[in-house]
Amino acid sequence: MTIKTFKYTNSRVLFCCLIISFVLYGNTLWNKYCLDDAIVITKNQFTKKGLSGISDIFKNETFTGFFGKQKQLISGARYRPLSLATFAIEQEYLGNSPAFSHFINILLFAFTAFLLFLIIVLTFKSYFPEVELFASLAVLLFLFHPIHTEVIANIKGRDEILALFFSLWAAYCLVKFKTDHKKYWVFIGSFLWLAALFSKENAIVFALIFPLFYYFLPDFKWKQLIFPAIIYAISAVIFISVRQYVIGGLYLSDSNELMNNPFLHTTFAQKSATILYTLGFYIKLLILPHPLTYDYYPYHIPVVNWFNVYVMVSLVLYVFLLVVSIYIFRKRNIISFSTLFYLIPIIPVSNIFFPVGAFMNERFIYFSSIGFCVLLGYFFYLGISKQKRVWLYSVLGGILLLYGIKTITRNTVWKNDYTLFIHDVNISKNSAKGNCAAGGVILDNLDTTGDKNIQEVEIARAIHYLRKAIEIHPVYMDAWVLLGNAYFKLNDYDSAQYYYSTVLKINPNFRTAITNMLAVAENISGADSKIKVYQEILNYDTTNYQIYYRLGQLFGKEKNDLNQALVYYKKAEIINPGAKEIYMDMGVIYGLLKDFKSSVEMLQKAQRIDPADANIVRNIGITYQLQGDMLNAGKYFQRADSMQKK
Numbered sequence: 001m002t003i004k005t006f007k008y009t010n011s012r013v014l015f016c017c018l019i020i021s022f023v024l025y026g027n028t029l030w031n032k033y034c035l036d037d038a039i040v041i042t043k044n045q046f047t048k049k050g051l052s053g054i055s056d057i058f059k060n061e062t063f064t065g066f067f068g069k070q071k072q073l074i075s076g077a078r079y080r081p082l083s084l085a086t087f088a089i090e091q092e093y094l095g096n097s098p099a100f101s102h103f104i105n106i107l108l109f110a111f112t113a114f115l116l117f118l119i120i121v122l123t124f125k126s127y128f129p130e131v132e133l134f135a136s137l138a139v140l141l142f143l144f145h146p147i148h149t150e151v152i153a154n155i156k157g158r159d160e161i162l163a164l165f166f167s168l169w170a171a172y173c174l175v176k177f178k179t180d181h182k183k184y185w186v187f188i189g190s191f192l193w194l195a196a197l198f199s200k201e202n203a204i205v206f207a208l209i210f211p212l213f214y215y216f217l218p219d220f221k222w223k224q225l226i227f228p229a230i231i232y233a234i235s236a237v238i239f240i241s242v243r244q245y246v247i248g249g250l251y252l253s254d255s256n257e258l259m260n261n262p263f264l265h266t267t268f269a270q271k272s273a274t275i276l277y278t279l280g281f282y283i284k285l286l287i288l289p290h291p292l293t294y295d296y297y298p299y300h301i302p303v304v305n306w307f308n309v310y311v312m313v314s315l316v317l318y319v320f321l322l323v324v325s326i327y328i329f330r331k332r333n334i335i336s337f338s339t340l341f342y343l344i345p346i347i348p349v350s351n352i353f354f355p356v357g358a359f360m361n362e363r364f365i366y367f368s369s370i371g372f373c374v375l376l377g378y379f380f381y382l383g384i385s386k387q388k389r390v391w392l393y394s395v396l397g398g399i400l401l402l403y404g405i406k407t408i409t410r411n412t413v414w415k416n417d418y419t420l421f422i423h424d425v426n427i428s429k430n431s432a433k434g435n436c437a438a439g440g441v442i443l444d445n446l447d448t449t450g451d452k453n454i455q456e457v458e459i460a461r462a463i464h465y466l467r468k469a470i471e472i473h474p475v476y477m478d479a480w481v482l483l484g485n486a487y488f489k490l491n492d493y494d495s496a497q498y499y500y501s502t503v504l505k506i507n508p509n510f511r512t513a514i515t516n517m518l519a520v521a522e523n524i525s526g527a528d529s530k531i532k533v534y535q536e537i538l539n540y541d542t543t544n545y546q547i548y549y550r551l552g553q554l555f556g557k558e559k560n561d562l563n564q565a566l567v568y569y570k571k572a573e574i575i576n577p578g579a580k581e582i583y584m585d586m587g588v589i590y591g592l593l594k595d596f597k598s599s600v601e602m603l604q605k606a607q608r609i610d611p612a613d614a615n616i617v618r619n620i621g622i623t624y625q626l627q628g629d630m631l632n633a634g635k636y637f638q639r640a641d642s643m644q645k646k
Contacts, residue, residue, distance in 0.1 A: 006132075006136070008132040008136075010114075010118070013114060013117050013136075014110075014111075014114045017110045017111070017113045017114045017117070017139070017143065018107075018110045020110075020113075020140075020143050020144075021106050021107075021109050021110035021113065021143060022106055022110070023404075024143065024144065024404060024407045024408060024411075025102075025105075025106045025109065025152050025153065025407070025411060026106070027408060027411050027412060028102045028105075028106070028152065028153045028411045028414065029099045029102050029103060029106075030099070030415070031098060031102060031153065031411070031414055031415045031416065032098050032415065032416040033096070033098050033155065033416075034154060034155070034414055034415070034416055034417055034420055035154055035156065035294060035414075035417065035420060036154070036156040037098075037154070037155050037156050038066070039063060039066045039156070040062070040065075040066070040083070040084055040087060040155075040156050041087050041091070041096075041101070041155065041156075042096060043066055044065035044066050044084070044087075045065050045066075045068070046060070046064075046065035046084065046088065047065060047084055047087045047088045047091055048091055049088065049091075050088055050089070050091045050092030050093075051088065051089065051092045053065070053088050053091075054085050054088050054089075057081045057084045057085055057088060058081040058085070058246075059246060060246065061077050061078060061079060061246065061247050062078040062079055062080045062081070062084065063078060065084070070247070077247045078201075079201065079242075079243045079246060079247055080159045080198070080199060080200050080201070081198055082162060082195060082198040082199045083158045083159035083162050083199050083200065086104070086158060086162070087101070087155075087158070090104075098155060101155045101158075102153075102155060104158070105152050105153075105155060105157065105158060105161060106152065108158070108161045108162065108165050109143075109148070109151075109152050109161060111165060112161065112164055112165045112168060113139050113142055113143050114139075115165065115168040115169055115172055116135075116138070116139050116142060116168060116370065117135045117136065117138075117139045118172055119168060119171055119172045119175060119213065120134065120135035120138060120139075120374070121135045122172065122175045122176070122179065123175055123213050123216055123217060124216065124334065126218045127216075127332075127334065128381070129385075130381075130385060133381060133384070133385065134377060134378065134381040135377075137376075137377035137378075137380045137381055137384070137396070138370075138373050138374045138376075138377030138378070139373075139377075140377075140396075140400060141372075141373040141376055141377055141399075141400075141403075142369065142370060142373040144399075144400045144403035144404050144407065145286075145289065145369060145372075145373065145403055145407075146289040146290075146292060146403055146406040146407045146410055147285055147286060147289050147292070147362050147365060147366075147369055148366060148369065148407075149292065149362075149407055149410040149411060149414070150292075150294060150361070150362040150363045150414075151362075151363045151366045153410070153411045153414035154294075154363075154414060157363060157366075158199075159199050159200040160200060160363050160366045160367075161366075162195070162196065162199035162200070163196045163197075163199040163200035163202060163203040163367075164196075164203075164366060164367055165196075166192045166193065166195040166196035166199060166203070167192075167193060167196040167203045167206045167209075167367075169189075169192045170189040170190070170192040170193035170196060170206065170210070170232075171189070171206065171209065171210055171213050172189075173185045173186070173188050173189030173192060174186070174189050174210055174213060174214060174228055174232075175213055175214070175217065177189070177228060178214060178217050178224065179217070183227070186227065186228045186231045186232070187231060189228070189232065190228075190231045190232045190234060190235045191235070193206065193232060193235045193236075194235040194238060194239060197235065197236065197239040198239060201243070202345065202348055202349065202367065204236065204348075205344050205345045205347070205348060205367065207232075207236060208344050209341065209344055209345075210228075210232065211225060211229075212337060212340055212341065212344075214228075215332070216332050216337055254355055255355075255357070258298055258432070258473055258476075259297060259298070259432070259433055259473075259476070260357050261355055261357070262297065262298045262301070262357075262358060262359045263351070263355065265303075266303055269305060269306060270303050270304070270305055271351075272306075273304050273305050273306045273308060273311045274301070274302075274303050274304050274359065275350060275351050275352060276311045276314045276315055276318070277301070277302075277304050277308065277310055277311050277314060278296075278301055278350070278351075278359050278360040279314055279318060279346070279350060280310055280311070280313060280314025280317060280318075281301070281310075281314075281360060282346065282360065282364075282365050282368070283314075283317060285362065285365070286365070286369060286372045289403070289406060290406060291427045292362060292406075292410055292427075293424040293427040293428045293434075294361075294362075294420060294424055295424050295425075295427075295428040295431045295433055295434040295437075296358055296359050296360045296361055296428070296431075297358055297359065297428070297431045297432065297433035297434065298359070298431065298432055298433075298472065298473065299430050299431065299432070299472060300359075300427075300428035300429070300430055300431035300434065301359040301360060302430075318343075321339050321342070321343065322339075322343065324336070324339065325339035325340050325343070334374070334375075334378050335375065335378070337374070338371045338372070338374040338375035338378065339371060339375065340371070341368070341370055341371030341374065342368045342369075342370075342371030342372055342375075343368075343371070345365075345367035345368045345371075346364070346365060346367075346368045349361075349364035349365075380392055380395075380396050384396070417437075417441050417444075418441050418442075418444075418445055421434070421437040421438045421440075421441045422438055422441065422442075425437070425438040425465065430472060431472070432469045432470075432472040432473035432476050432479070433469075435465040435466065435468040435469035435472065435479070436465070436466060436469040436476060436478055436479040436482065438462075438465040439462040439463070439464075439465035439466035439469065439479070439482055439483075439486070440462075440466075440478075440482050442458050442459075442461055442462040442465070443459070443462050443482060443485055443486060443489065445458075446458055446459070446489065455489075456490070459486050459489055459490055462482070462486050463483065463486050463487075466479050466482050466483045466486065467483070470483070475506050477503050477506055477507055477510055477513075480499050480500075480502050480503045480506070480513075481499070481500065481503055481510075481512055481513055481516065483499045484496045484497075484498075484499035484500045484503070484513070484516055485516065487499065488516070488519070488520065488523075491523075493520050493523055493524045496516070496520050497517060497520050497533060497536075500513045500514075500516050500517045500520065501513075501517070501536065504517075504539075504540045508539075508540040509540075514537060514540060514541050514544070517533060517536070517537050518537065518544075518546065518547070520533055521533040521534050521537070521550070527554050527558035527559055530550075530554055531551065531554050531555070531559075534547050534550055534551050534554070535551070543575060544575075545572050545575040545576040545579065548568045548569070548571040548572035548575065549568070549569070549572040549579070549581070549582065551565075551568040552565045552566070552567075552568035552569035552572060552582075552585060553565070553585065555568060556569075556585065556588075556589055562589050562592060562593055565585075565589055566586065566589055569582055569585060569586050569589070570586075573586075578609060579609075580605075580606040580609040580610045580613070580616070581606075583602040583603065583605040583606035583609070584602075584603065584606045584616060584619070586598075586602040587599045587600070587601075587602035587603035587606065587619060587620075587623070588619070590602060591622075591623050591626065596623055596624075596626060596627045599623045600620060600623050600624070603616055603619050603620045603623060604620065607620065612643070614640045614643040614644045615640075617636050617639050617640040617643060618636065618637065618640040620636045621633045621634075621635075621636030621637040621639075621640060624636060
């Protein structure tokens with residue numbers, strides 16, 4: 001049965017969308033959590049609470065549940081509570097269940113395709129004698145296109161899926177209002193668009209796409225848009241107001257970290273040329289979606305200038321698309337519709353008006369891909385609807401076959417962090433982020449083998465990637481820390497200390513480096529070496545009780561420099577006056593210095609902190625004994641014996 005002879009009913013179309021979606025993406029059901037899933041699911045304190053965490057999800061910026069506080073890592077901040085709320089519901093009833101989360105993503109994708117079919121048929125039924133054929137071709141291309149793998153195969157992509165799903169549903173309601181003249185469609189649609197906005201902010205682009213659908217309906221008059229425009233605008237105002245209240249501002253300032261601001265070191269000319277380069281790259285990926293990668297960070301996408309041939313080709317392409325879409329807009333040509341549907345959603349993620357934290361990403365054109373699929377479907381419709389061009393079935397079949405193979409194989413790469421990072425670093429070879437991620441995931445997976453020789457080979461491979469990351473981005477602190485970790489695992493503590501120290505020279509407040517240097521100090525041999533590391537840490541952290549306490553121990557027990565030990569113990573006491581071990585050690589030192597009065601005073605402070613510790617009581621007795629005060633000594637010895645018997 002060919003597409004033309006298929007009997008179109010809503011139930012059959014929905015069934016086909018479901019079957020195709022699960023055939024293409026069914027292998028993701030065996031995938032684990034991956035990439036940013038930790039931020040929104042596995043390490044998000046609000047999501048992990050289940051239903052009880054939903055109120056916190058709506059009251060905070062999206063990344064707050066992961067970082068513990070609102071951090072402006074990326075310009076604009078993020079507020080996408082609805083997608084996180086769905087994860088919280090899953091956590092409540094299923095716990096960590098990546099298979100179910102993948103299932104929901106596939107299901108939503110299938111329903112999105114079904115909605116796309118319905119709205120195309122409803123909008124363009126007066127344009128085509130076989131509008132179902134045209135809609136089917138567009139939807140097939142949308143379902144099969146591999147550019148969607150990042151959105152569907154990555155559970156975190158739920159925000160994109162929900163935003164488009166609810167937006168298309170809202171558009172369908174708007175079109176139904178025009179055809180049925182029943183106002184309840186407008187109110188339903190405005191509520192659905194509000195859900196889309198709470199799923200992801202980029203659903204706001206439908207403020208321009210809704211009128212586009214409306215304009216292409218028969219007997220369109222601008223005044224007909226007034227009522228739905230007002231109602232839909234209320235949804236936008238509600239969302240913007242809530243977002244403003246929760247986040248407190250737009251935070252449009254640029255980040256000073258290259259991984260969150262890829263244009264950090266570029267001139268205006270370089271930035272504008274590189275933006276055009278990426279816009280051209282999007283078209284390339286829609287036409288030829290290979291190779292695909294999760295990582296378009298600096299400098300997988302190179303910084304280019306205006307003399308680059310690809311920049312000029314991109315400029316010509318976009319000027320052509322814009323001119324053509326505007327020129328034929330009044331004729332209500334499907335080419336104009338599809339071109340504008342491509343251009344409108346890509347503007348907010350293009351870095352033209354505000355930075356989005358990356359050069360580009362495949363998920364950024366999830367919305368825009370509809371315009372491409374509608375346009376390509378239109379061209380196939382023109383050919384297939386004429387019997388002399390039935391050979392186009394073979395061309396279409398070939399495209400869908402290749403798209404399908406690419407989609408299914410790409411899904412396997414998203415199995416987990418290890419497969420994704422190791423596979424894609426061979427594509428994004430010049431990406432600092434990709435190389436750092438690959439090195440990090442290798443170190444994380446060392447425990448999967450107990451063979452020391454294999455582990456050393458893997459560590460060497462990790463070091464290669466991490467050094468490459470630093471070569472690309474010399475002040476990439478995460479890479480420096482991971483290099484230190486790699487050498488720590490090799491028991492090369494001097495090298496580990498060097499890399500951690502380098503991090504602290506770049507950023508003295510980088511806590512991970514301080515924590516790791518403490519681990520170095522604990523593992524190296526020799527009191528002098530340990531003291532050197534601890535004293536270096538004090539250059540960056542003067543409030544760490546543990547450092548002063550360990551220095552006191554080292555000078556007292558290892559170096560026998562009792563006076564210097566007291567200096568560090570007293571500093572430790574200021575930071576943590578409730579630590580009994582400080583007073584116990586100081587009591588011993590004062591005893592060794594024959595300052596028995598101070599010794600008893602310190603030991604009694606320790607006793608007040610922990611009255612049940614018999615050793616402290618016995619040490620007080622010993623101190624009195626050394627003074628020759630046998631009466632008090634006997635009392636404390638007797639009390640210590642009594643405590644031990646209990």
